Amino acid sequence: MEYSPVSPQAEPAERAAEAALRPSSLVEFEGQPRVREQLGLVLAAARHRGAVPDHVLLSGPPGLGKTTLAMIIAAEMGVPLHITSGPAIQHAGDLAAILSGLVAGEVLFLDEIHRMSRPAEEMLYLAMEDFRVDVVVGKGPGATAIPIDIPPFTLVGATTRAGLLPGPLRDRFGFTAQLDYYEVEDLAEIAKRSAVKLGFDLDDESARVVASRSRGTPRIVNRLLRRVRDYAQVNNGGRVTEELSVAALELYEVDELGLDRLDRGVLEAICLKFGGGPVGLSTLAISVGEETETVEEVAEPFLVRQGFLMRTPRGRVATAAGWAHLGLNPPQGAREGLFP
Numbered sequence: 001m002e003y004s005p006v007s008p009q010a011e012p013a014e015r016a017a018e019a020a021l022r023p024s025s026l027v028e029f030e031g032q033p034r035v036r037e038q039l040g041l042v043l044a045a046a047r048h049r050g051a052v053p054d055h056v057l058l059s060g061p062p063g064l065g066k067t068t069l070a071m072i073i074a075a076e077m078g079v080p081l082h083i084t085s086g087p088a089i090q091h092a093g094d095l096a097a098i099l100s101g102l103v104a105g106e107v108l109f110l111d112e113i114h115r116m117s118r119p120a121e122e123m124l125y126l127a128m129e130d131f132r133v134d135v136v137v138g139k140g141p142g143a144t145a146i147p148i149d150i151p152p153f154t155l156v157g158a159t160t161r162a163g164l165l166p167g168p169l170r171d172r173f174g175f176t177a178q179l180d181y182y183e184v185e186d187l188a189e190i191a192k193r194s195a196v197k198l199g200f201d202l203d204d205e206s207a208r209v210v211a212s213r214s215r216g217t218p219r220i221v222n223r224l225l226r227r228v229r230d231y232a233q234v235n236n237g238g239r240v241t242e243e244l245s246v247a248a249l250e251l252y253e254v255d256e257l258g259l260d261r262l263d264r265g266v267l268e269a270i271c272l273k274f275g276g277g278p279v280g281l282s283t284l285a286i287s288v289g290e291e292t293e294t295v296e297e298v299a300e301p302f303l304v305r306q307g308f309l310m311r312t313p314r315g316r317v318a319t320a321a322g323w324a325h326l327g328l329n330p331p332q333g334a335r336e337g338l339f340p
Contacts, residue, residue, distance in 0.1 A: 021194045021222050022068045024075055030193070031186035031218070032065065035177040039069070042175050043076050052105050053077065054174025055128055055155040057113075059162035061301070063219030064179040066158035070109035073156055079105040086115035095120040096133050096148070104151035113157035114164040121169060128155055128172045181216030181305075184208065191221050195240075200229055205242035213249055215258040215302055227252055257306060257325070262290065266299045267308055267326060270318045276331055278315030 023029045026040050039056070046053035056073065058066040067083075074081035080103060089095050089110075102108060110116070116124070127133050131150050157173065159165060170176070182190075188204070188211040195202035202210075202225075210228060214220040231248035232240045253261045269287040270277050285292040300316070303309035308322030323330035 020197050022071065023193075024072065026072055026076060028193075029065070029068070029072060030190045031182040032177075032179055035069075035179060038175065039073070039177060043073065047077070052152045053154045055172060056157070057162075057165075057170065057173035057176040058156065058158045058179060059176070060160070060179030061181070061217070062160055063217040064181070065218060066179065067109070067111065069177075070107065070156040070158065073154065074107040077105065077107070077154075079103075079107055081107045081109060083109045083111070085111040086113050089120045090117045092117075092119040092123045095123050095127075099127050099133055099150045099153075100148060102151055102153045105153065106151070107154045107156055109156045109158070111158045112160070113169075114159045114161050121166070124155075125168060125172060182218060183216075184211045187211035187214050187216070187218065187221050190218050191225050194222050194225055195229075198226070198229060200232070200238055200240060202240055203242070206240050206245040209242055209245040209249070213254050213256065213258045220258075224249060224252075224254065258302070259306075259325075262288070262294070262299050263303060264326075266295060267303060267318060267322050270309070270316055271323055271326060271328055276323070277317035278312055279317075280315045284316055 026036050026043075029036055042053055042056070053073065056070075058069055060066065070083070071081060082098065082102065084098060089098070095116075098108070123133055127150060131152050133148050133150060134146065155173075162170070162178075188207040191207040191210045192202050192204075195207070206228070210221060210224050214224055228240060228245050228248045229238075231251065232238050232244055236244055253264075255264070259267070265288040266284065269284060270279055273287055274284075281292050281296060285295045288295065300309060300311070303322070304311065306321070306325075307319055308325055310317045310319055318330075320330045
């Protein structure tokens with residue numbers, strides 16, 4: 001096969017196409033119907049009053065659209081969007097600089113808000129309620145607090161661990177939305193919409209193949225879709241079929257339920273190396289050559305959600321469903337729904 005030289009315009013066009021995969025309005029936002037309806041009402045009421053919307057807290061696992069919703073809020077209100085993150089704000093002065101630079105009505109998106117430092121968090125309380133910050137000048141007995149008014153703004157906080165947010169901060173949000181994993185039908189629609197924006201045709205069967213292996217997450221849908229596109233361009237002249245989609249995802253070691261190499265490695269280690277468990281997290285991580293945080297935060301949540309793995313006080317244990325997914329016969333205890 002002959003390959004033509006890369007056009008200087010190809011890479012910017014590709015980046016623009018990938019950025020365009022995000023929906024730009026609530027109407028385009030597939031899935032999460034309850035959140036979409038509730039948020040739409042909040043924004044419509046704010047526009048009717050001519051006021052800034054209440055502060056919004058978005059919580060849920062990674063990849064479900066929290067950043068996208070923040071962008072949509074700004075677009076729906078026709079105001080600028082300022083994006084930052086909790087880990088980037090380690091001092092109250094960092095937050096004061098950001099807040100004092102906002103324009104009236106602007107949306108401030110604060111990702112991973114639960115990782116913000118405590119001094120900055122306490123400054124945020126006053127800013128959210130009274131649109132004011134107190135900047136302390138000097139030290140010791142001579143220190144003086146200078147109040148600085150800031151224009152009305154909307155804070156959109158995003159977190160993957162809502163339980164780590166202190167109550168006083170959580171209570172200051174006027175609207176809280178919990179994003180859930182998507183249904184396969186919604187993911188298939190997202191895949192078809194993204195395929196159009198990437199410039200190729202995707203039939204219903206191929207879209208469902210990609211959606212069913214995307215772990216209920218739009219971000220993974222778009223990632224797998226690009227790999228299917230690449231496979232089709234190299235092997236089938238760019239034409240995507242159901243059979244080709246399956247072959248492409250098998251090449252990238254994504255099985256019919258969405259388990260990847262790491263997921264299967266963890267499950268196989270528990271079943272084949274440790275007899276189904278229980279096995280400790282650190283031992284399990286060493287056996288698959290990964291960090292404990294990677295196993296605990298990346299692989300385990302999906303395996304537990306699929307019913308393949310169970311966390312117990314004694315360690316991780318494979319369920320009967322986990323054994324069956326690997327095509328193995330579980331021990332008698334697992335067949336009976338018990339664990340070693």
